[in-house]
Amino acid sequence: MTLKTELKNLIVENLNLEDVRPEDIGDDDPLFGDKFGLDSIDAVELVFQIKAQFGAEIKNMKEGRSVLQSINSISAFIEKRRAA
Numbered sequence: 001m002t003l004k005t006e007l008k009n010l011i012v013e014n015l016n017l018e019d020v021r022p023e024d025i026g027d028d029d030p031l032f033g034d035k036f037g038l039d040s041i042d043a044v045e046l047v048f049q050i051k052a053q054f055g056a057e058i059k060n061m062k063e064g065r066s067v068l069q070s071i072n073s074i075s076a077f078i079e080k081r082r083a084a
Contacts, residue, residue, distance in 0.1 A: 027071045056081040
């Protein structure tokens with residue numbers, strides 16, 4: 001399973017997205033806004049899940065806004081942390 005697929009599964013399963021399947025989430029789709037209905041509470045949960053599952057810590061709100069934009073941005077962040 002690819003990292004992007006893992007992230008999509010994590011988002012759907014842990015954020016209880018109804019009527020959304022992992023394959024419905026495009027790699028560049030904005031995660032927050034109207035399409036998926038995610039909000040700031042979901043962002044906090046996602047930050048915790050990324051740290052728990054992948055060991056990549058988002059340290060502040062500014063970094064979080066940048067990282068949590070899309071599957072591609074989260075994936076790039078995790079890959080960068082793994083390479084460090």
